[in-house]
Amino acid sequence: MFVAMELPFRCIEHEAFREFLSIVAPSLNVISRTTLARDIYKLWDSEREILKEFISQNCQRVCLTTDTWTSSQNLSYMCLTSHFIDNNWKLQKKVLNFCQVTRHTGNDDLFMYICLLIY
Structure with a gap:
């Protein structure tokens, strides 16, 4: 959502966003913006390796x-x-x-x- 909507990662720490999440997903453990950035980078890196393999074989x-x-x-x-x-x-x-x-x-x-x- 943050990437698709070009939202700054700091939005995840905003009180209004956290209140929204507590209503729609009360059991969700909200992460920090640094964790969000790290997780998105890990996902990107993983997908990049998958893409390299796909291109080399296809x-x-x-x-x-x-x-x-x-x-x-x-x-x-x-x-x-x-x-x-x-x-x-x-x-x-x-x-x-x-x-x-x-x-x-x-x-x-x-x-x-x-x-x-x-x-």
């Missing part, structure tokens, strides 16, 4: 594309996506990585961001 060639967008908080991001045909001849599209970007001034900056995404 395709021989990959096409990479980038996309940029601005969030509702007016932050700019760049995304690196892989496109490939799997062993069942289905077109697959998987997000490999994304990062926050500042306004780039030329090809060198763009190249740097793409390298950061691949790493």
Whole structure:
């Protein structure tokens, strides 16, 4: 929910949010924002490893594309996506990585961001 709605993690510690959770899920143990951030990073890292394995076993060639967008908080991001045909001849599209970007001034900056995404 926090990622999908682009909510700051500090919302989990807000009194109104905790009161809401106590009504809809009274038995839920509410975690801290640092625990939330750590758990989301662990999930991302786990899914990244699963995706690496999937790509290594299901395709021989990959096409990479980038996309940029601005969030509702007016932050700019760049995304690196892989496109490939799997062993069942289905077109697959998987997000490999994304990062926050500042306004780039030329090809060198763009190249740097793409390298950061691949790493």
